[in-house]
Amino acid sequence: xxxxxxxxxxxxxxxxxxxxxxxxxxxxxxxxxxxxxxxxxxxxxxxxxxxxxxxxxxxxxxxxxxxxxxxxxxxxxxxxxxxxxxxxxxxxxxxxxxxxxxxxxxxxxxxxxxxxxxxxxxxxxxxxxxxxxxxxxxxxxxxxxxxxxxxxxxxxxxxxxxxxxxxxxxxxxxxxxxxxxxxxxxxxxxxxxxxxxxxxxxxxxxxxxxxxxxxxxxxxxxxxxxxx
Amino acid sequence: xxxxxxxxxxxxxxxxxxxxxxxxxxxxxxxxxxxxxxxxxxxxxxxxxxxxxxxxxxxxxxxxxxxxxxxxxxxxxxxxxxxxxxxxxxxxxxxxxxxxxxxxxxxxxxxxxxxxxxxxxxxxxxxxxxxxxxxxxxxxxxxxxxxxxxxxxxxxxxxxxxxxxxxxxxxxxxxxxxxxxxxxxxxxxxxxxxxxxxxxxxxxxxxxxxxxxxxxxxxxxxxxxxxxxxxxxxxxxxxxxxxxxxxxxxxxxxxxxxxxxxxxxxxxxxxxxxxxxxxxxxxxxxxxxxxxxxxxxx
Numbered sequence: 001x002x003x004x005x006x007x008x009x010x011x012x013x014x015x016x017x018x019x020x021x022x023x024x025x026x027x028x029x030x031x032x033x034x035x036x037x038x039x040x041x042x043x044x045x046x047x048x049x050x051x052x053x054x055x056x057x058x059x060x061x062x063x064x065x066x067x068x069x070x071x072x073x074x075x076x077x078x079x080x081x082x083x084x085x086x087x088x089x090x091x092x093x094x095x096x097x098x099x100x101x102x103x104x105x106x107x108x109x110x111x112x113x114x115x116x117x118x119x120x121x122x123x124x125x126x127x128x129x130x131x132x133x134x135x136x137x138x139x140x141x142x143x144x145x146x147x148x149x150x151x152x153x154x155x156x157x158x159x160x161x162x163x164x165x166x167x168x169x170x171x172x173x174x175x176x177x178x179x180x181x182x183x184x185x186x187x188x189x190x191x192x193x194x195x196x197x198x199x200x201x202x203x204x205x206x207x208x209x210x211x212x213x214x215x216x217x218x219x220x221x222x223x224x225x226x227x228x
Numbered sequence: 229x230x231x232x233x234x235x236x237x238x239x240x241x242x243x244x245x246x247x248x249x250x251x252x253x254x255x256x257x258x259x260x261x262x263x264x265x266x267x268x269x270x271x272x273x274x275x276x277x278x279x280x281x282x283x284x285x286x287x288x289x290x291x292x293x294x295x296x297x298x299x300x301x302x303x304x305x306x307x308x309x310x311x312x313x314x315x316x317x318x319x320x321x322x323x324x325x326x327x328x329x330x331x332x333x334x335x336x337x338x339x340x341x342x343x344x345x346x347x348x349x350x351x352x353x354x355x356x357x358x359x360x361x362x363x364x365x366x367x368x369x370x371x372x373x374x375x376x377x378x379x380x381x382x383x384x385x386x387x388x389x390x391x392x393x394x395x396x397x398x399x400x401x402x403x404x405x406x407x408x409x410x411x412x413x414x415x416x417x418x419x420x421x422x423x424x425x426x427x428x429x430x431x432x433x434x435x436x437x438x439x440x441x442x443x444x445x446x447x448x449x450x451x452x453x454x455x456x457x458x459x460x461x462x463x464x465x466x467x468x469x470x471x472x473x474x475x476x477x478x479x480x481x482x483x484x485x486x487x488x489x490x491x492x493x494x495x496x497x498x499x500x501x502x503x504x505x506x507x508x509x510x511x512x513x514x515x516x517x518x519x520x521x522x523x524x525x526x
């Protein structure tokens with residue numbers, strides 16, 4: 001198994017090795033040690049590879065990920081898994097701002113808390129946060145699912161499109177055009193699957209509240225002028 | 229962008245290492261702002277003596293014979309320790325205003341960077357590594373300190389535009405962000421008699437806190453008021469003689485990471501700045517919440 005010690009190896013060498021992997025090849029395992037908060041660790045992977053990072057990372061870890069499973073045994077800085085297309089990214093600690101921003105697919109699991117703007121402009125990704133999320137999360141989220149086992153901060157789902165938000169704890173406030181929705185059987189099924197994918201077995205889907213777009217801001221109406 | 233660091237020691241045995249630890253933290257933040265760098269460091273209180281940290285663009289002429297000239301101007305027992313472009317003048321506390329006036333008269337090129345019984349401030353244009361080396365910061369000991377590496381957005385790249393800003397005795401502030409109501413505030417503070425040296429928005433923030441503390445608030449209360457009265461983006465790290473505070477605006481888009489152990493409280497714009505601190509592996513590491521005041525005191 002390739003082991004990259006970032007205390008002695010250039011980050012560029014690691015990312016180049018990851019980029020050189022065969023897109024359709026058999027899964028490989030990479031281990032990264034001593035990330036020490038470095039930026040852009042394991043970005044732009046497009047191969048079925050398992051990457052384990054032992055330590056905390058800085059900005060944009062696992063950004064633009066395709067196919068890879070990336071696990072961070074530590075905390076992640078701003079923009080983790082930003083613009084992910086597929087694969088799975090697991091953060092064992094906390095994540096900073098805009099985790100999973102604009103991500104189109106794949107699964108992002110944050111076992112600690114996420115900070116503000118979690119899932120901002122998400123476009124199809126599934127995000128599961130075991131702890132709490134900060135303010136302005138899922139702002140302009142367009143598609144995908146955000147599951148939060150803890151509490152959500154201010155202005156959840158502001159200017160939300162079709163993404164589904166499931167929160168088990170409290171929501172400090174809802175953003176413009178975001179509203180509480182009914183949990184139907186299909187949502188219980190969806191949540192059951194998402195929780196299983198994230199390896200969560202001790203929480204029931206029925207404990208969550210669903211939030212989504214009221215769709216009143218989709219088409220401009222002068223009556224809604226103040227909301228824009 | 230700007231990079232901020234701060235370190236508040238709880239364990240006295242770390243005090244000899246304060247300058248070295250802070251220096252290492254600040255150099256790591258170089259790529260957040262390579263324009264200029266500065267550091268404020270709180271050392272031992274010396275009974276009834278006050279330190280003025282001064283700066284001159286021409287230290288080779290301004291600092292020569294300054295002790296003698298101050299004595300002639302009636303400032304008895306002033307001692308001067310030059311360090312590159314800066315010098316620390318130590319005088320008895322009742323002579324602080326007279327020393328300031330004498331300096332204006334005797335050395336018009338000299339700027340007072342800060343005053344206080346414990347605080348010294350060193351800041352210059354240039355890469356953090358070079359600035360810290362000029363002043364031998366890594367040899368300094370102390371109880372707490374803050375540092376800043378600047379990417380200029382609001383005013384010119386000059387020594388005076390570098391952080392930390394100090395507008396009150398033993399008070400200093402570093403700022404990452406930009407304020408939008410600093411011009412109005414500057415007018416109000418000037419009217420209240422607070423002196424500002426630059427057109428920099430961060431200096432207004434420092435002066436605002438000085439003004440609030442002059443009204444009797446402690447640092448924590450002054451920072452709470454700042455959340456109401458300052459408009460814009462900010463992550464502030466501030467120091468007082470015995471205190472260390474952190475606050476972010478309600479939007480909190482400027483980054484911040486904190487770490488606490490039994491030995492210290494540390495602040496960095498990024499986690500990278502903290503990785504060489506002793507015991508960081510077992511520290512409580514967290515991101516300060518928006519619009520929340522964090523405050524420690526010795």
